[in-house]
Amino acid sequence: MTTASIQSVRRRGLLLALLLICLCPRPRPSAPAALAQSGCAAPASAPDATPAALSPSGTIGLSYVASLGGDTAAAASVGGGQRLLFSRGADLGDLRTSTSDLQRLHTDERIQDIAAGAAALYLAIGQGGLLIASPDAAQRLGALRTPGLAAAVAIDGGRAYLAAAGPGGGLQVVDVADSAAPQLLGAAPTYGSAEDVAVAGGLAYVAEGLGGGVEIFDVANPRAPALRGALITPGAARGVAVDGDRAYLAAGPCGLQVVDVSDPAAPRMLGAVATGGEAQAVRIAGGRAYVAAGDAGLLVFALGGTAPQPVAARSFGPLAPIGDVDLDGGVAALAAGPSGALLVDIGDPALPTVAAAPTLGGVRAARAAAAEIYLALGAGGLAVTRAALDDPLIPSPRSIAGTALGLALGPAAGGKTTIYTAGGSAGLGVAQAASGGTPTPLRTISLPGSIGAILLDGDQAYAAAGGAGVHTLSLTDPLSPTLQATLDTPGAALDLARAGGLLYVADRAGLQVIDPATQRIIGEYTAPAGAFVQGVAVAGGRAYLADRAGLIVLDVGDPTNPAPLTVIDGFSAYAVAIQGTTLFVAAGKDGALAFDLGDPAAPRLAGRYDTPGLAQGVAPDGATLLVADGDGGLLRLRVIALSYQVRLPLIAR
Numbered sequence: 001m002t003t004a005s006i007q008s009v010r011r012r013g014l015l016l017a018l019l020l021i022c023l024c025p026r027p028r029p030s031a032p033a034a035l036a037q038s039g040c041a042a043p044a045s046a047p048d049a050t051p052a053a054l055s056p057s058g059t060i061g062l063s064y065v066a067s068l069g070g071d072t073a074a075a076a077s078v079g080g081g082q083r084l085l086f087s088r089g090a091d092l093g094d095l096r097t098s099t100s101d102l103q104r105l106h107t108d109e110r111i112q113d114i115a116a117g118a119a120a121l122y123l124a125i126g127q128g129g130l131l132i133a134s135p136d137a138a139q140r141l142g143a144l145r146t147p148g149l150a151a152a153v154a155i156d157g158g159r160a161y162l163a164a165a166g167p168g169g170g171l172q173v174v175d176v177a178d179s180a181a182p183q184l185l186g187a188a189p190t191y192g193s194a195e196d197v198a199v200a201g202g203l204a205y206v207a208e209g210l211g212g213g214v215e216i217f218d219v220a221n222p223r224a225p226a227l228r229g230a231l232i233t234p235g236a237a238r239g240v241a242v243d244g245d246r247a248y249l250a251a252g253p254c255g256l257q258v259v260d261v262s263d264p265a266a267p268r269m270l271g272a273v274a275t276g277g278e279a280q281a282v283r284i285a286g287g288r289a290y291v292a293a294g295d296a297g298l299l300v301f302a303l304g305g306t307a308p309q310p311v312a313a314r315s316f317g318p319l320a321p322i323g324d325v326d327l328d329g330g331v332a333a334l335a336a337g338p339s340g341a342l343l344v345d346i347g348d349p350a351l352p353t354v355a356a357a358p359t360l361g362g363v364r365a366a367r368a369a370a371a372e373i374y375l376a377l378g379a380g381g382l383a384v385t386r387a388a389l390d391d392p393l394i395p396s397p398r399s400i401a402g403t404a405l406g407l408a409l410g411p412a413a414g415g416k417t418t419i420y421t422a423g424g425s426a427g428l429g430v431a432q433a434a435s436g437g438t439p440t441p442l443r444t445i446s447l448p449g450s451i452g453a454i455l456l457d458g459d460q461a462y463a464a465a466g467g468a469g470v471h472t473l474s475l476t477d478p479l480s481p482t483l484q485a486t487l488d489t490p491g492a493a494l495d496l497a498r499a500g501g502l503l504y505v506a507d508r509a510g511l512q513v514i515d516p517a518t519q520r521i522i523g524e525y526t527a528p529a530g531a532f533v534q535g536v537a538v539a540g541g542r543a544y545l546a547d548r549a550g551l552i553v554l555d556v557g558d559p560t561n562p563a564p565l566t567v568i569d570g571f572s573a574y575a576v577a578i579q580g581t582t583l584f585v586a587a588g589k590d591g592a593l594a595f596d597l598g599d600p601a602a603p604r605l606a607g608r609y610d611t612p613g614l615a616q617g618v619a620p621d622g623a624t625l626l627v628a629d630g631d632g633g634l635l636r637l638r639v640i641a642l643s644y645q646v647r648l649p650l651i652a653r
Contacts, residue, residue, distance in 0.1 A: 069360025069633030
């Protein structure tokens, strides 16, 4: 064979090898046999996000005005408890504990993690990447959009280390020496969906989320992080902390795990201890590990042996699951989900609470009336707050316990508003609230089924009761509704609308049209197999159905024969509402959508706002729109008619 032939063969072999490297991802490390047989098997990693199908032109502007509540996912303390930093949906809250002064910084993305540096605050904000704020949390200094969904941030020297979940994520190293212009230095993919990162001794330890385990990277060269070793462990690795030659993993249902990392190239499992609740985060100080353990609260373990020894535990109740912990001197800052952020004294084994910043998560529905906003908070009950959301950071909502999946407002009488709440299996709740006052529960009416939505019409109320169908109640005495009739629908009644004297029911598998006078179903539409119709709005002879697969438009000019006109897919619709010629859609992870109904048979997507949580309810209120955003809280958006068209790409996160 000639020299030229040999070189040709080598070139072809090199090209083939490069092609195989590109096509075949780095293999996932194998779990030790002993761990694979454990009761805490590692679940499959999360699937990739799927792009949505719409790319419309927009003539309706949706812009942020103010927000209330939001699940608290991260917390940090500064100055030994002098300041409590916490995420509140897309807001960064800064509470001065000595004066109760509050500062707010809005980010547009749900804040996943907070790191307080000497010269700045560093926020991991999902698809927004890294946001750098001034030390007083008053203004943005810089930002860097990075691949994937930034889930955690750690600061070491002049660099920030991000754990980014989802496609394109992994470990990312950012130069933050210039806070106004952060620069991505290098990145490395991870086998799992990275959820946390800790840096020690020139190494970065990445917790691999649902995939379980830890990967160890050498970051001596920040432009090319190099994998040194990896270990798959049972459970879901939610958090990681390092102390000497041990790494500690918050392993979800598998508790707190101890990994020997004395040889980074060959980490090995030493032991584990149960935490009662699901371990979400772990931090270490003074030879102790502090674990955020969900419903079990905050747990403290003494370290030293292969199995950490319990020292203290404090639960804050089922409505305050502890999801994050940060240590600062003698205090710990805790993120307690819908109950906000807590500051506790960790010098006392009893862990007394010394400060709190209550908030609201799990917002399911919202209604505005006069100067008040009424909120259904699911298991968190009913809350009322002033409508001027943008005044303080936390407008001190007044709330009552119970279950509120939806709500309806009766007319005000005697200076009080009557509030009806959909209480699920508990039935229909009745409460009253004076302007500026705390709601007073009056009674709960037990009804068959699970009440999820309420519609008022004069002296009657209609309740969507899931598998039990639709209840009709008399409001002759508004404070004591009485059941008149029940109509069992074919599916599960989830939402209601009234038009032309008829009742339109989102019945999971489609639409039912009911004549309330005769209590008969006079028309119906069955959606394609697999549909989950959960919302309905009717106007101009058209019915608009919110389906998990998109928006379904029906011609109901003849209500006895609803006819499909079009389906707009590419997103999940949770709820719909109409104001004038605009249809608003709560579209889950795709936020709030505004459709122009200039042609009622063919709605045109004309506006969008990407909310930080999961948009589940919309309520037009004049020139603004209230969005119930689940863990993102309540948002008020300004609705503006634009005189020009812009392109609005809609991509699922």
